Amino acid sequence: MTAPLHPGRFAGKVLVVTGAAQGIGRAVALQAAQEGGAVLLVDRADFLAEVVAEAGASAAGFQADLETYDGAEAAMRFAGERFGGVDILINNVGGAIRMRPFSAFEPEQIDAEIRRSLLPTLYGCHAVLPHLFARGGGTIVNVSSNATRGINRVPYSAAKGGINAITQSLAMELAERNIRVVATAPGGTEAPPRRVPRNAAGETEAEKCWMADVVRQVKQSSFMKRYGTIAEQVAPILFLASDDASYITGSVLPVAGGDLG
Template identity: 70%
Template sequence: MIFQSRFAGKVMVVTGAAQGIGAGVATRAAAEGAKLVLVDRADFVTEIEQAIVEAGGEAVSVQCDLETYEGATAAMAAAIEAFGRIDVLVNNVGGAIRMRPFDRFEAAQIDAEIRRSLMPTLYSCHAVLPTMLAQGAGTIVNVSSNATRGIRRVPYSAAKGGVNGLTQALAMEYAEAGIRVVATAPGGTQAPPRRVPRNAAGDNAEEQAWMAEAVEQVTTSAFLKRYGTLDEQIAPILFLASDEASYITASILPVAGGDIG
């Protein structure tokens, strides 16, 4: 369902906008009147920009690596250059790289999980604050996960626990400055095959078995006994980003079929 003009006059930055939830959030927000800044390190983020523009919306795309602070500051600078302000930031970058028992993770793999699923959100929140403070207003929506309780992905769970803590502490610290900070905590979500694999090295037979165990746990832990759809994840993100949620801050909304994580 499209809410006409819900984001009219708003500038929204969406990270991880090239595919999946991020692409869906950006496309629907544009249809609801937002001006979009699409951030991703994948070059095909330009395809989402083109689709939005062809549909009559306004969008620019920015290629950068949000696992670095320089990438986060470059993304926010590009948004200011294009549209002069940032009203909403949706931090969507993240995702487990590997599934395995914690004792089987190597130190470098642990570091990679934290770098992927915590640092882009932490860096982007920090990078956007000067703009939102100058405006005296802004909304940050972080995409966390209900996998703060789950098997075969402990480092990812720790990273998303960090996103939850960041959300609540930032909301408390900057509420008086007119900045809301909220999050959704998606559960398992059906999505098209990733164009950039989560694990570029591929999964061997043992890793595939561990992945299957994680998938079974996610499905059985959900009260509704199924994965969610992309639309079922996109709608709560946009609600929290909108003025309809103006009295909601510091909240982390589970969107996981009953499994609150």
């Protein structure tokens, strides 16, 4: 299953897609380029150049650590220099590093989850604003999660709840500047094996069991009793990024088979 194409939907638009080397971010960036956008793919993975080549001549890549403000600011500055401005930012970086009961998290692991899944979006939203102001408007799409309600990932849930709050508050603040801020909240999503694992240390046997518990909970909570596909996540992200959603701002759209999170 592939997301439907809308040729020319992003013609004349410059998009920045973060976390673009794999998974949902990769698919979003590739389709945005197919639909006429000039796309900057941002990731810290060494193989980012392979995805940029796949995206074609209208795309460029920028390696950055978006868990730092300097990385976010440098990426937005590069987009402005390379393409002459920024119209759309899709904040896609994030993902639970560990699945475990909250009582089993160590303090540094809690910090790591917040750095991974909240700060790149917070920093990205801030760093892109001068570019959107210069453009006279634009759109920010944040990729949140329905995991604001779920087991074995409380720090990740807190980070994604923060993204929902950023989306709603920033939308209210920026509406008068002609800037929309919206989000999707994906549920469990089937994806190819990650080339860079979320937890570089690997999973313990206990973590594998806790992860299996999460998978069961996610499928049971979904009305459809299944994971979604990447295409089912790409389509709403790009809809919200497009002018077709011009009267939608401050909204967090659950994309989780009926589980609102």
